[in-house]
Amino acid sequence: MNIERVLTDDARSRRGCGWLILICGGLVAGGMIFAMVIQRLVTAPGIVILVLLLGGIALGVRFALKPGDYLEVDLDARTYVHVRDHERRPSRPLNALGTLVVSERMRTVRTKNGTKTVTEYAVHPEGKIDLDFRVVKSAGEARLILETLARRWRLPSAAWGGDVRQPDQLDMPLHERLRGSEKHRSEAPMEPTWNLRVEPLSPGYAIVSSHRDWSAVLASSILGIPLSIAIVLFARGELWSSIFRQGERDPLALVIGAIMAVLSLGFVGWELKLLRDTLAPGTIRITPDGVSYRGRTMRFEEIEEVIGGDSIEIVGDRRLLKLAPTFCAAAAVPSLCHEVERMIIEVGNAVRIG
Numbered sequence: 001m002n003i004e005r006v007l008t009d010d011a012r013s014r015r016g017c018g019w020l021i022l023i024c025g026g027l028v029a030g031g032m033i034f035a036m037v038i039q040r041l042v043t044a045p046g047i048v049i050l051v052l053l054l055g056g057i058a059l060g061v062r063f064a065l066k067p068g069d070y071l072e073v074d075l076d077a078r079t080y081v082h083v084r085d086h087e088r089r090p091s092r093p094l095n096a097l098g099t100l101v102v103s104e105r106m107r108t109v110r111t112k113n114g115t116k117t118v119t120e121y122a123v124h125p126e127g128k129i130d131l132d133f134r135v136v137k138s139a140g141e142a143r144l145i146l147e148t149l150a151r152r153w154r155l156p157s158a159a160w161g162g163d164v165r166q167p168d169q170l171d172m173p174l175h176e177r178l179r180g181s182e183k184h185r186s187e188a189p190m191e192p193t194w195n196l197r198v199e200p201l202s203p204g205y206a207i208v209s210s211h212r213d214w215s216a217v218l219a220s221s222i223l224g225i226p227l228s229i230a231i232v233l234f235a236r237g238e239l240w241s242s243i244f245r246q247g248e249r250d251p252l253a254l255v256i257g258a259i260m261a262v263l264s265l266g267f268v269g270w271e272l273k274l275l276r277d278t279l280a281p282g283t284i285r286i287t288p289d290g291v292s293y294r295g296r297t298m299r300f301e302e303i304e305e306v307i308g309g310d311s312i313e314i315v316g317d318r319r320l321l322k323l324a325p326t327f328c329a330a331a332a333v334p335s336l337c338h339e340v341e342r343m344i345i346e347v348g349n350a351v352r353i354g
Contacts, residue, residue, distance in 0.1 A: 004072075026057060082131075104160055120137055179345060220271055
């Protein structure tokens with residue numbers, strides 16, 4: 001029997017939480033047991049904390065290894081069983097799921113400066129918003145997940161903003177699917193204030209961006225200032241000197257030092273990426289080899305969609321090519337998506353004919 005288990009998005013979140021509890025709780029509990037057994041540091045508060053940690057680890061095992069919300073799909077019999085809250089429901093035909101779709105959802109989250117709206121994309125059967133297979137922040141990523149499920153289960157699907165497609169229509173490249181579309185062959189207006197220019201290549205096109213958006217860098221500095229202060233205070237304190245103390249080392253100091261080092265390196269890497277995206281948003285090249293951006297190339301046979309959201313994504317059969325969020329202003333996204341599609345159709349079909 002060809003049976004697969006597909007976790008719902010809630011079950012995936014609980015599993016991730018369970019593994020985090022297992023890893024963190026296991027490390028702390030292991031250190032406490034080592035101190036109690038080897039160094040004989042046994043105290044009543046320590047025993048209470050250890051018992052609580054072991055209880056948390058047991059809960060982590062349940063979340064990580066015993067998911068309670070998933071679909072068990074029999075691909076040979078084309079049936080599925082929905083297990084919810086660890087209870088198996090009656091088996092149903094796989095076609096009863098209907099069309100798999102991607103829905104855009106907005107939610108408001110609290111921040112230090114008030115609230116902000118977060119956009120998410122959920123993959124689920126049409127009309128069943130309580131059965132999310134995945135919820136992600138990228139429309140392109142959601143489309144890849146959607147097509148993977150639709151291809152395996154042989155079900156119709158509709159990406160966000162797209163038409164319903166049957167399973168045998170999933171792998172048609174964009175330049176072939178839209179070859180006869182006059183709408184996609186017309187040029188879109190490009191405003192000079194967008195700081196985008198199109199340069200002809202021989203053959204093909206290059207779309208060069210000189211747009212500069214410093215908002216992400218400025219926002220990251222709000223986190224960077226207190227982090228830098230914390231590192232300076234840590235380096236000047238006794239805890240730092242105990243890490244390099246001769247003779248017996250302080251295990252707690254070593255752990256805290258390692259955590260601070262990892263956080264510092266991660267923040268520096270993140271800040272460098274933001275600076276690169278701001279100062280050098282890159283160039284899109286559409287040539288007979290395909291679409292290239294920052295050293296990555298996607299062949300025309302792979303490209304199936306160009307999606308605009310927080311950033312523009314060129315979606316392929318198995319992967320996607322994502323532009324930097326700072327490549328263009330939000331107002332330019334629809335026109336830029338149209339132009340990239342138009343150039344893909346033009347150059348891709350010229351290569352095919354040639």
